[in-house]
Amino acid sequence: MTTDRPIAVARAADGQDEPNPYLMGVFEAVHDELTLEDMEVVGEIPADLNGVFLRNGPNRRFAAGGRYHMFDGDGMIHAMHFENGKARYRNRFVRTAAFHEESEAGKALWTGVMENPKDNPFGNTHGLGIKDSANTDVIFHRGKVLATWYLCGSPYAIDPLSLETLGAETFLGTLDGDMMAHNKVDEATGELLWFDYGPDGPPYMRYGVVGAEGTVTHATGIDLPGPRLPHDMAITPNYSILMDLPLIQDQEARAAGKYRIFFERSLPARFGVIPRHGTGDAIRWFDADPCYIYHVVNSWEEGEEIVLDVCRVKNPQHQATYTSKLAQMLAYLRLNAHLYRYRFNLRTGQTTEGPLDDDNIEFPSVDGRIMGQPHRYSYNMHLAAEQTLLFDGLVRFDSRTGQKQEHIFGPGRYGSESPFAPRDGSTGETDGYLVSFVNDERENRAECAIFDASDVSAGPIGRVLLPRRIPSGFHATWVRAEQLREGGR
Secondary structure, eight states, X not given: OOOOOOOXXXXXXXXXXXXXXXXXXXXXXXXXXXXXXXXXXXXXXXXXXXXXXXXXXXXXXXXOSSOOOGGGSOEEEEXXXXXXXXXXXXXXXXXXXXXXXXXXXXXXXXXXXXXXXXXXXOXXXXXXXXXXXXXXXXXXXXXXXXXXXXXXXXXXXXXXXXXXXXXXXXXXXXXXXXXXXXXXXXXXXXXXXXXXXXXXXXXXXXXXXXXXXXXXXEEEEEEOSSOBOOOOOEEOSSEEEEEXXXXXXXXXXXXXXXXXXXXXXXXXXXXEEEETTOOGGGOEEEEEOSOEEEEEXXXXXXXXXXXXXXXXXXXXXXXXXXXXXXXXXXXXXXOOEEEEEEEEETTTOOEEEEESOOSOEEEXXXXXXXXXXXXXXXXXXXXXXXXXXXXXXXXXXXXXXXXXXXXXXXXTEEBOOOOEEEOTTOOSTTSEEEEEEEEETTTTEEXXXXXXXXOGGGOOSEEEEOSSOOOOOSOEEEEEHHHHHHTXX
């Protein structure tokens, strides 16, 4: 089916209206919250695929003044629950503090990240007056899903099946401040590793651990030379890896009520290796060539070295001048990233680095059961050659051989981050499935596609058809049936 949809606009630098693609097509918001069963299935849903697939992303409720940025949309979680060969879909907004404020007012109260925040009601604990929409990542820990935000905010606890927002997660009152979006869960210990950062003064970063019992057991300051924008972290059994990358928040612009970042090519990328429960003065910094990193694949210990695989962005600032402020925003959201490996030698202090592949891929994931341990396979999204953030394919990368299996979704079809979903009784990294929400812009609807992880290139073995779109978004996770039953790690 096709529908006529309104043209959305963003205010350009010269005051003229300019089409904003992040408000149209596969990005256009949906406003109803549905629960659907008995959907049409093409192929089959494997009987040994049991658990829930959840994906977070921006979904704007109220139009705000100024330019709309993809990071501005209210968090909405879309979930597909699989049980004994059947599927149930559900979507719900994340009921953040800002969500409740705007619901009561019946209108937008916050401007977007590209606008002056001086009149916004409140921001995060670092004094960044931008709306915390919890729209970025979604992870599972101790029976709850945590929805998190990319500039540090309150982690919001969500019931993984009903998607009811349980409230801001304080870890029994022990979390002082915020968390960055990309926290890591170590299934071997039940710990959640986290960091946060902000422009409000030294030490500019904090790192901490939530223990298996659900309280913050460790927190320490990490000294940085100035305000940065670290996006992700990595863990091994004994260490965490934090980042000081040369993408810098402009403090003069902030003082003038503007949000501006720039890439400082004269500075190295620095990686801090800290003992899991160590204090900030125990961190060891390793220099590398300047770059930016949005997302980590995985990290592990190998003899006296720490190995870190990432999706590396060589040039996060695509051009020095822009025809409009909208063009500037689009340039920063257009990723050009490649799989890349670092080795940090703990004895010599040396860094070894180099590419693993030259394909443009991002939003990686590995088997969550071995996070922080050596992996062979990663599952990645292929970036479309478009001006917006779109995934036109799914890539399984073998880090041992460098070989790839690839599935391209097809013309006008774009997928979502596709985490590994172990089959019941799974014994390895490919013994299971990949699950992805795929939008078809020609039909103006979505489906949930299921792939055999051992043969990604064969295409989906099952497709659950939905009656409408799921707006393109950010990160996803898979929660296994036994985790749902046990309510634990």
